[in-house]
Amino acid sequence: MLVRDLSEEALLRRIVPVLPRGRLTLIAAGDDAAVVNAPDGRVVVTTDVLVENQHFRRDWSSGMDVGRRAAVQNLADIAAMGARPTALVVALVMPGDLPVDWAVGVAEGLAAACGPLGVGVVGGDLSGGPLVVVSVTAHGDLEGAAPVRRSGARAGDVVAHAGVRGWSAAGLDLLLAGRGHLDDELVAAYLRPTSPLDAGPAAARAGATAMIDVSDGLLRDAGRVGRASGVVIDLDRAEDAFGDDLDRLADAAGVLGKLARSWVLGGGEDHGLLATFPPDAVLPEPFRVVGHVRPVPHGGRPGVLVAGAVPDVAPGWDHFGG
Amino acid sequence: MLVRDLSEEALLRRIVPVLPRGRLTLIAAGDDAAVVNAPDGRVVVTTDVLVENQHFRRDWSSGMDVGRRAAVQNLADIAAMGARPTALVVALVMPGDLPVDWAVGVAEGLAAACGPLGVGVVGGDLSGGPLVVVSVTAHGDLEGAAPVRRSGARAGDVVAHAGVRGWSAAGLDLLLAGRGHLDDELVAAYLRPTSPLDAGPAAARAGATAMIDVSDGLLRDAGRVGRASGVVIDLDRAEDAFGDDLDRLADAAGVLGKLARSWVLGGGEDHGLLATFPPDAVLPEPFRVVGHVRPVPHGGRPGVLVAGAVPDVAPGWDHFGG
Numbered sequence: 001m002l003v004r005d006l007s008e009e010a011l012l013r014r015i016v017p018v019l020p021r022g023r024l025t026l027i028a029a030g031d032d033a034a035v036v037n038a039p040d041g042r043v044v045v046t047t048d049v050l051v052e053n054q055h056f057r058r059d060w061s062s063g064m065d066v067g068r069r070a071a072v073q074n075l076a077d078i079a080a081m082g083a084r085p086t087a088l089v090v091a092l093v094m095p096g097d098l099p100v101d102w103a104v105g106v107a108e109g110l111a112a113a114c115g116p117l118g119v120g121v122v123g124g125d126l127s128g129g130p131l132v133v134v135s136v137t138a139h140g141d142l143e144g145a146a147p148v149r150r151s152g153a154r155a156g157d158v159v160a161h162a163g164v165r166g167w168s169a170a171g172l173d174l175l176l177a178g179r180g181h182l183d184d185e186l187v188a189a190y191l192r193p194t195s196p197l198d199a200g201p202a203a204a205r206a207g208a209t210a211m212i213d214v215s216d217g218l219l220r221d222a223g224r225v226g227r228a229s230g231v232v233i234d235l236d237r238a239e240d241a242f243g244d245d246l247d248r249l250a251d252a253a254g255v256l257g258k259l260a261r262s263w264v265l266g267g268g269e270d271h272g273l274l275a276t277f278p279p280d281a282v283l284p285e286p287f288r289v290v291g292h293v294r295p296v297p298h299g300g301r302p303g304v305l306v307a308g309a310v311p312d313v314a315p316g317w318d319h320f321g322g
Numbered sequence: 323m324l325v326r327d328l329s330e331e332a333l334l335r336r337i338v339p340v341l342p343r344g345r346l347t348l349i350a351a352g353d354d355a356a357v358v359n360a361p362d363g364r365v366v367v368t369t370d371v372l373v374e375n376q377h378f379r380r381d382w383s384s385g386m387d388v389g390r391r392a393a394v395q396n397l398a399d400i401a402a403m404g405a406r407p408t409a410l411v412v413a414l415v416m417p418g419d420l421p422v423d424w425a426v427g428v429a430e431g432l433a434a435a436c437g438p439l440g441v442g443v444v445g446g447d448l449s450g451g452p453l454v455v456v457s458v459t460a461h462g463d464l465e466g467a468a469p470v471r472r473s474g475a476r477a478g479d480v481v482a483h484a485g486v487r488g489w490s491a492a493g494l495d496l497l498l499a500g501r502g503h504l505d506d507e508l509v510a511a512y513l514r515p516t517s518p519l520d521a522g523p524a525a526a527r528a529g530a531t532a533m534i535d536v537s538d539g540l541l542r543d544a545g546r547v548g549r550a551s552g553v554v555i556d557l558d559r560a561e562d563a564f565g566d567d568l569d570r571l572a573d574a575a576g577v578l579g580k581l582a583r584s585w586v587l588g589g590g591e592d593h594g595l596l597a598t599f600p601p602d603a604v605l606p607e608p609f610r611v612v613g614h615v616r617p618v619p620h621g622g623r624p625g626v627l628v629a630g631a632v633p634d635v636a637p638g639w640d641h642f643g644g
Contacts, residue, residue, distance in 0.1 A: 026364060026469075027469060027471065031403065031469075031471050031472055031473075032368060032399040032400075032402040032403055032472070032533075032534060032535050033366045033367055033368035033399045033400055033402070033403045033405070033460075033462070034366070034367045034368070035364050035365070035366050035367075035403070035464070035469050036364065036365050036367060037363065037364055038360035038362075038363055038364060038365045039363065040360075041359065041360055041361065041363060042348060042357050042358065042359055042360060043357070043358050043360045043365045043461065044355045044356070044357050045355055045356045045357075045358060045409065045411055045444060045445060045459075045461065046354060046355035046356070046411070046445055047411040047412070047413050047445055047446060047447050047457075047459060048413070048447045049413035049415060049447050049449050049455075049457060051415055051449050051450070051451040051455075053452075054449055054450050054451055055449070077354040077355045078354075078355055080354040080355070081353065081354055081355045081357070083355070087367065089367055089368070089369040089459055090369070091369050091370070091371035091413075091457040091459075093371060093373055093455060122367065123367060123368060123369055124369060125369050125370045125371050125457075127371050127373050127376055127377070128373070128376050129373040129376055129453075129455070130375075130452065130453065131451075131452065133371075133373075133415060133451070133455050133457070135369075135371060135413040135447075135455070135457035137367075137369060137411055137413075137459035138355075139365065139367065140355070142357070147348075147349060147353075147357050149349065149353050150353055150354070151353075211354075212354055213354050
C-alpha cells in the first residue's frame with residue numbers, strides 16, 4: 001500500500017500509535033501542539049533535517065534506518081550542550097508512491113532511538129512532496145547544569161572524545177564503492193549511527209568547559225570549538241590518539257585505497273562528543289584524552305592543529321561545497 | 323548570487339544576523355543547540371512544514387512571504403493551546419540555483435513575524451535539495467494557564483471565532499485563475515496570513531474550554547473539536563455568523579463563479595482561532611459567537627453541523643486526498 005492510497009488521518013492512525021510518549025510529556029501528538037515538562041525552567045532546542053539523495057538513499061536505508069538516524073543526530077546535539085533529551089517532533093515529507101510501510105518505518109526508527117531513553121515523539125506534520133524529507137526538532141533539559149557551549153575551552157584544558165571516529169565515513173565509502181557487504185559494522189555506523197548520549201550530561205557535571213557533537217568531522221568540529229573559544233585545539237597524532245580506530249578501519253581502507261587517517265580526522269556523521277575539561281577533571285566514561293588546548297601562538301589563529309602542525313587531510317564536510 | 327556560490331558558513335553569515343534573538347532566549351543560533359527560558363516549567367511545541375509546489379509557488383511567493391507564512395502557521399498552533407509564543411527553529415532545504423536573496427528573504431519573513439512579538443528565531447539547519455522546504459518548529463509558554471485542548475468543549479458552551487474566514491482560500495483561487503490583481507487584500511491573506519495570536523492566551527484566561535487553529539477549514543477543524551470533545555459543534559447559518567465575510571468575498575466569488583459560503587466554511591489556511599467558552603464567559607477581542615455546542619443527538623455522531631443540519635459544502639483540506 002502506498003502513501004497516496006490513504007487519507008492523512010488514516011496515515012496518522014498507522015503512525016501515531018508507534019510513537020513513544022516520553023516520561024516528561026503532558027500532551028502528546030493529536031492536538032494543535034504538544035506540551036512537555038521543562039523541569040529546569042530552560043529548554044534546549046535543536047533541529048536537523050535529512051533529505052533523500054542528499055543525506056540518504058532509499059536503496060541503502062530503510063525507513064527505520066532514516067528515522068533512527070534523524071533522531072540520533074538531533075539527540076546528539078542536545079547531549080553536546082550537556083542536556084538530557086526529553087522530546088522531539090518531526091515533519092515528514094513523502095512522495096505519494098512511497099510505501100506506507102516505509103513511512104511507518106520512519107516512526108519505528110524514531111521510536112527505537114527515543115523510547116528506551118524516555119524521550120517522547122510528541123508531534124509532527126505530514127506533507128506530500130517529490131522526495132522524502134525528515135525534519136526533526138529535539139528538546140532537552142539541563143537538569144540544573146550550565147549549558148556547555150563551544151566557546152568555553154581554555155588553554156591548559158585537556159581535549160577528550162567519546163564515541164567512534166571515522167566509522168561512518170568508512171561505511172559510506174564502502175557503500176559508494178558497492179562493497180558494503182565487506183563490513184556490516186562500518187556500514188551500520190553510517191546507516192544507524194549511535195551517540196554516547198549519557199556522556200553529554202556527565203561531561204557537564206564533570207566540569208566540561210566546551211563541547212560539540214562531531215557531525216562534520218573531527219577536524220572541522222574541533223576547529224569550531226577552537227575559533228569559538230579563541231584557542232587552538234591541538235589533537236594528538238592520530239596514531240597515538242586513535243590507534244584503535246586506525247586499526248579497525250585498516251582493512252576497509254586497504255580495499256578502497258583510502259587513508260584511514262582521513263576517515264578518522266575528516267569523516268562526518270559519527271556523532272561522537274568532543275569536549276574540553278580542566279586538566280584535573282575526572283573524565284566520565286567513555287571520554288578519553290585526545291589532545292590539549294593551547295593558547296593561540298604569536299601570529300597564529302584560533303582553530304585546530306594536529307600534534308602542533310596544520311593537518312594534512314581535508315577538514316570535513318561542507319553542505320554546499322564552495 | 324546563487325546559494326551554490328556560497329559555502330554554508332558564508333550563507334549563515336548572511337542569514338543569522340537577520341534573525342531576532344527573542345526576549346526569553348539564553349543561547350541563540352550558533353552552538354549545537356539553543357537554550358530558551360521556559361518560565362512556566364512546561365513548554366508547548368508544534369511543527370509545520372511548507373513544501374514548494376505543494377504549499378507555495380515561487381512565482382507567487384517571495385522568500386519573505388514564505389518565511390512569514392511558515393512562522394505564522396506555527397505561531398497560530400501555539401496560540402491555539404492558549405500559550406504565548408517564545409521561540410522557533412527552522413530547517414531550510416534549498417536547491418543550489420536558488421538566489422541567495424530568496425533564502426535571506428525567508429529569514430526576513432521569519433523575523434518580520436517573530437521580532438515584534440519578542441519571539442526568537444534561535445536555530446536552524448540548512449541543506450541542499452531539489453526544491454525549497456521550510457520546516458519550522460515553534461515553542462510557547464503557558465504563563466501558568468492550563469493548556470486549552472480540542473477535547474474540552476461541553477454542551478451548552480458557545481462557539482466563537484477570531485480572525486478572517488475564507489479570505490485565504492479566495493486569494494488562492496484568484497491566483498489559480500490568474501486574477502490575483504483583482505483583490506490584493508485577499509491574495510495577501512493567502513500569501514501572508516496573519517493570526518490573532520494574542521487572542522489565544524486571552525481565551526485561556528477567559529476560560530475557553532476548547533480551541534483549535536483553523537488551518538484546514540472551519541468545518542473540518544470544528545469537526546475535529548466536536549469529535550475530540552464528544553459533542554456537536556453547531557455553527558450558525560453562514561449568512562448570520564459570517565455575513566461580513568460573505569459580503570467581502572462576494573465580488574471575487576462572482577468573478578470566479580464560486581460560492582463565498584464554500585470559502586468561508588471550507589477554505590483553509592486562514593489561521594483564525596475557533597474556541598468554545600462557557601455560556602457566561604466574557605469573550606476577549608476579537609472573538610465573536612458563531613455557534614453553540616450541542617449534545618450528540620440520539621443515533622447521531624460527534625462532529626460539526628451548520629444550523630442543526632449536515633453542511634452542504636466540502637469539508638476542507640486533506641493533505642493526501644483519499
